[in-house]
Amino acid sequence: MSGTSTEQSGQRDAEQDVERARKTAETLTYSSGFGNEHGSEAVPGALPHGRNSPQRAPLGLYAEQLSGSAFTEPRAHNRRSWLYRIRPSAAHPAFARADNGKIRSAPFTETVPDPNRLRWNPLPEPAPGTDFVAGLWTVGGNGDATQRTGMAIHLYHANTSMRTRVFSDADGELLIVPEHGGLLVRTEFGLLGAEPGEVVLIPRGIRFRVELLTATARGYVCENYGAPFQLPDLGPIGANGLANPRDFRAPVAAYEDVEGPVEVLNKFCGNLWSATYDHSPLDVVAWHGNHVPYVYDLHRFNVIGSISYDHPDPSIFTVLTSPSDTPGLAGVDFVVFAPRWLVGEDTFRPPYFHRNVMSEYMGLIDGAYDAKAEGFVPGGGSLHNMMSAHGPDRETFDRASAAELKPQKIDDGLAFMFETRWPVTATRQAAQAEHLQPSYDGVWQGLERHFRP
Numbered sequence: 001m002s003g004t005s006t007e008q009s010g011q012r013d014a015e016q017d018v019e020r021a022r023k024t025a026e027t028l029t030y031s032s033g034f035g036n037e038h039g040s041e042a043v044p045g046a047l048p049h050g051r052n053s054p055q056r057a058p059l060g061l062y063a064e065q066l067s068g069s070a071f072t073e074p075r076a077h078n079r080r081s082w083l084y085r086i087r088p089s090a091a092h093p094a095f096a097r098a099d100n101g102k103i104r105s106a107p108f109t110e111t112v113p114d115p116n117r118l119r120w121n122p123l124p125e126p127a128p129g130t131d132f133v134a135g136l137w138t139v140g141g142n143g144d145a146t147q148r149t150g151m152a153i154h155l156y157h158a159n160t161s162m163r164t165r166v167f168s169d170a171d172g173e174l175l176i177v178p179e180h181g182g183l184l185v186r187t188e189f190g191l192l193g194a195e196p197g198e199v200v201l202i203p204r205g206i207r208f209r210v211e212l213l214t215a216t217a218r219g220y221v222c223e224n225y226g227a228p229f230q231l232p233d234l235g236p237i238g239a240n241g242l243a244n245p246r247d248f249r250a251p252v253a254a255y256e257d258v259e260g261p262v263e264v265l266n267k268f269c270g271n272l273w274s275a276t277y278d279h280s281p282l283d284v285v286a287w288h289g290n291h292v293p294y295v296y297d298l299h300r301f302n303v304i305g306s307i308s309y310d311h312p313d314p315s316i317f318t319v320l321t322s323p324s325d326t327p328g329l330a331g332v333d334f335v336v337f338a339p340r341w342l343v344g345e346d347t348f349r350p351p352y353f354h355r356n357v358m359s360e361y362m363g364l365i366d367g368a369y370d371a372k373a374e375g376f377v378p379g380g381g382s383l384h385n386m387m388s389a390h391g392p393d394r395e396t397f398d399r400a401s402a403a404e405l406k407p408q409k410i411d412d413g414l415a416f417m418f419e420t421r422w423p424v425t426a427t428r429q430a431a432q433a434e435h436l437q438p439s440y441d442g443v444w445q446g447l448e449r450h451f452r453p
């Protein structure tokens, strides 16, 4: 069926946006290293040397500090960046409340925490004209955004690039996990490109705009209200391994000198607020610091596992961790199940049956997951809340119990987990979603007794 001419021209604009974004994404360069003091200037001489705030910043720019930690936090946790911009961020009109769309925030009180195991199919197609922010759909979470504790799990499904609006999240950092379609993320610090299999980390408060590299884009977002994600300690693993710091890429400075209305959407204490600026706030010509966005390719993850027996706990797959006030107890861990060899002798190789004090939300970026033969699909997700019993489905159990234990490469999928110390409460829309699978419990039915005393 052919659409109206407005729909057709909207379609053409969207195709041109994608084309333009793809060309830009091909040219990107980066500055590498997690936690580094990065520095970059889009115009030679824009970055001051020897001081952060000279009497007159170079080239008529305004100097501005963005603090991601309290001024007084220990040096190892201290985060700030200095931005040299065309206009100071302070020059803006008042924000007014905007529609929250499908975004929900902690505290999550729309439903009661549910001990049942829940699994969802992917989000349905978005309405025409849905951009990244409009396409955000909250699954659930925990903590309290105003207390800077806990996390939220969101999905996104978009079919339009953000054009004249930018977004920032005062409530937490955003870990964006594309599952379908690439993204070009224009930030105050410059541009990041991410394909499925790569993840983007946008620190608290940084303004950004998401453009699509394909007609539609879909994925997951962990909004971390707590301490910023850091690399896990390696302990006896040694000096290298898991996610290596050098593989995290920060942008190089790139600015927009755009005069004209730009909507700035600010997520603040659970609500969206909007202000229309007379210029683009992505106008940072140079910057330096360690409160910066990153992209990381999960294929770079150095997977470590057992070369003798037993299935190691998945903490060994931690990419990033947000520590809480109790050592070893993460507000949220981001864990990836990347391609790897399984060689364990006399071992049940897939994930074991278990109950966990931590709560586990799992998503699938590609292919299949080795604990689930069916029903856990890319773009879908599962929630195994605190102490809920789960593990391999019946088919996986039967197969793995009988398998010949020769070395086996698991390379048909990329799954991940947001694992949190607090139970996850679903939003009403997630608890009542049509794409919530009605009979997930069934995957563990038919696990017959085999006990023969």
Ligand SMILES: O=C(O)Cc1cc(O)ccc1O
Residues within 6 Å of the ligand: 311, 312, 313, 314, 350, 351, 352, 354, 356, 360, 371, 384, 390, 391, 417
């Ligand atoms: O439940 C899951 O699939 C995640 C998971 C994987 C694993 O290898 C061990 C424990 C665990 O919770």
Ligand SMILES: [Fe+2]
Residues within 6 Å of the ligand: 354, 356, 360, 384, 390, 391
């Ligand atoms: Fe689990």
